[in-house]
Amino acid sequence: MAIVNRVRECRFFADEMTQQALAEAVGVTRQTIMAIEKNKYNPSLEVAFKIAHLFNKPLEEVFTYEAED
Structure with a gap:
């Protein structure tokens, strides 16, 4: 099992927010x-929730737990 994320995609759709700007925000x-x-690296639950909240998305839309093949 692995946690995968859509953080880069969320940054892109948030006016191409920089990694630095996201880091400072959370x-x-x-x-x-x-x-x-x-x-x-898998973020702590707190950081994961902060990232999802910043992009106004549910946690499971930004981070998902998927089975590895």
């Missing part, structure tokens, strides 16, 4: 956002 570093987008 209280993490740009490197953390970059790692989340590359699926190298």
Whole structure:
């Protein structure tokens, strides 16, 4: 099982928000956002909710848990 996300897509549709702007808005570093987008790091529940809330989307629309093949 793996957590996958649509953070990059959400940033694109939010007037191409930068990783830095998103990081500042949710209280993490740009490197953390970059790692989340590359699926190298899973955010804490708090950060995941903050990201979803910022984009005005339900959590499960931004982050999903999928079975690996």
